[in-house]
Amino acid sequence: MVDGTRAVYGLRGLLADAHRIESLAVGAPPAECALLRILYALGLRVSGFDEIGGADRYDLLEQGKFDADRVGDYFAGYSGRFGLFDPVRPWMQEPRLPLQMDTVVEKGRHAGQIDRKSSGIGKLAVTRASASSSAWFGAFHDGAPVPVPGAEAAGHLLTWLWYGQGGPQGPNRRTPGHSGRHASVGPLRGLVSYHPTGRTLFETIVLGIPDTELVDPDLDVAPWEADELPDPGRELPTVAGPVSLLTGRAQHALLLMPSADRSAAEDVYIAWAWPSTLPPAMDPYLNWLEGSKGQQYAQRAAVGRPLFRDLDGLILHRKPGSKQRRPLIMDAIHDVPAEVLEHVGVAAYGFEQDREKAGGEKGWYRAVTPAVLRLIREEEAANAGRLAVARERAELCASRLVWAVDEVWKETAVPASDPDKKEYAGRSPLGKRALAAYWPLAEAEFWLLVEQRAWERVVVVFGRLAVSLYDRLTREITDAQQPRTVRAVVRHRGKVASTLPKSTEAEAATDGEAA
Known part of the structure; x- marks a missing residue:
């Protein structure tokens, strides 16, 4: 939102004008939460840092905006990698899925033809019914598929990558070394995620960049930055730094099939991205609680739960020895200058879902506090x-x-x-x-x-x-x-x-x- 009005932006424009934009207005909270993580990674890249510390964050906030030339240079360096329907490297997608999932009809009058094993556009759109599911948000059904406009399809893509269901995804995906149809659950499925919010989108992005340690610069890349497509047959990737933590945790692989005019998605392939669950990583935006048996677990999303009931848990340090801990991002920003913290609040993004199995979507929500993170300071x-x-x-x-x-x-x-x-x-x-x-x-x-x-x-x-x-x-x-x-x-x-x-x-x- 700019000056209280809505405006449409691409990723490059969001960064270049972030200091003029008040906040995101994506519509679906899960998609907005995923987009924020993308913007944190991009914000780190265009800032010129490989990782960020307290002094770096302060310097960025002092600048007041991202350097327009650096933003332009970054996107020029990955020209073609940000196209939703790019024929070679579509953004955040797996272009090899048709080759790995489609089959050739062997018998009958259609012998030799390709049997397309896509999932149907209804499965992409989380607000639509697919297969035999009930229709809640509109009269959509697989018998009369309606294409999804490109901007909306991008939101559904991000929702799948972060909140996708586990279990069978449809037809087999066949790769060297593994063939199957089961995927692990998305990294945020059923969880609530907490993010600092500033006066502008620029402040929100800078405040939200985690201070994750850079382990290997060569491996700490976003999907669109990698020279090669991921190899599911190799060793499962681990977090190599902040960018891979923010953008490389998906358990699903998708490919949007564009309409003839390339303005909408009319079909989708959905499959597993990795043959097993990725190694665990401490997500910096999750609130970690302690179970009755001493186990640590991330707080589940709950539609209707007021955000203020969790506020003290987000701000206060936990007792020594407790497995409960506030989101790591709160530790990262506690020394942000007081004049900035005076204006910083918290946004919660939740999608109440059954985390263990497909279905069970009960609702999503976004809740925002007033500027209360000044209370995170020791004084x-x-x-x-x-x-x-x-x-x-x-x-x-x-x-x-x-x-x-x-x-x-x-x-x-x-x-x-x-x-x-x-x-x-x-x-x-x-x-x-x-x-x-x-x-x-x-x-x-x-x-x-x-x-x-x-x-x-x-x-x-x-x-x-x-x-x-x-x-x-x-x-x-x-x-x-x-x-x-x-x-x-x-x-x-x-x-x-x-x-x-x-x-x-x-x-x-x-x-x-x-x-």
Whole structure:
């Protein structure tokens, strides 16, 4: 977005005008997240650095923009490598797939003809149905394929490379040494990724470049920079530096088939990129948690989970010995000049999917905080710690609210002749409504508390919110109802009101009686 309006850019234009662009507006959050990683790699290249440290990042930010000549020289050096439908080296694709997947018909009247083993355009577009899947976003089906415009197809391509499903992908891909149809899951499948955001796209790119160590300059290349196409028969590639980490972790190989006028993709080949899963690497934008058995795992995406519930985990250092750790990019930017950090927020990109098997896509999201990363500085440690206190209080009030309305529901919806309430175990419809109403309001209150630094109001703010929602929701089921319903509502209200300070709790009790 430029000056609040949308504009269309290619990769070269994005870098050249990054200081004039406020933010990306890709549309699909998974595609935007993948594009950011591409831009980090390109930003590093056109900055003239092979790897970046604190002083380098500061120098770049001081420049205020990427050098236009360097941007032009870089793209000129890889002329033809950034064409989505380039006939020789299409960008981020595997041009050999037709030769490795198509077969020749051996019998019948079509003997000798090529049997095309493509996947169908419906499989490329993650918003469309393919095969026997249900259509959710439009009336698309394989019987009447509709080409995907080039810009949109590029977004779907990136989504597949980072979030693609594991398991069988269709027909076999045959290469020397391996033939099969199974792929490993994409590196970000089912996960949420956190990225610093600046005042301009330029700042966002520079702040997001990881300080990954450069191990081997000759191997730390992006797919479009490599002299040769990847050889699936060789040893699995490892991370050789920041660029290979950012761009070379795909487990899928794709090839878009262009329309006659080369403005759209009308078919696609999708296959495995490597015969087995690539060696693990610490992604700098993932939040690493610790399981009940001490194992480390990346935080899963969850549609509907407010970003503020994870904010203290992104900002605060973990305890020594804990396997939990904030995203590495937060460590990399903690010494960015204070005048820059004053304007830096966090963007979360999530795609809730089943990570272990195909399907299970529940939704994607993008959430952005105000400028809060100033709290990452050591002198702000006290205020950063208060984020955790506020978040914990909000979660406590949510828990009490849901427990109370669930109990009311069970006591009023269950016939007196069914005292065991077995059919009513778990979250009630009223509890689901309570959570859906509570979290958006709690998030708005949280950001207001942070802006005003009104930490002393945390207990009152979230307690009052929980009580008011309890009263509103239960009022709907107590009007003209049986006395046992009223008794249940009054009895369980105290559980919610107990989240308030004693003086405020007394006021809330009076309000409840009046209601």
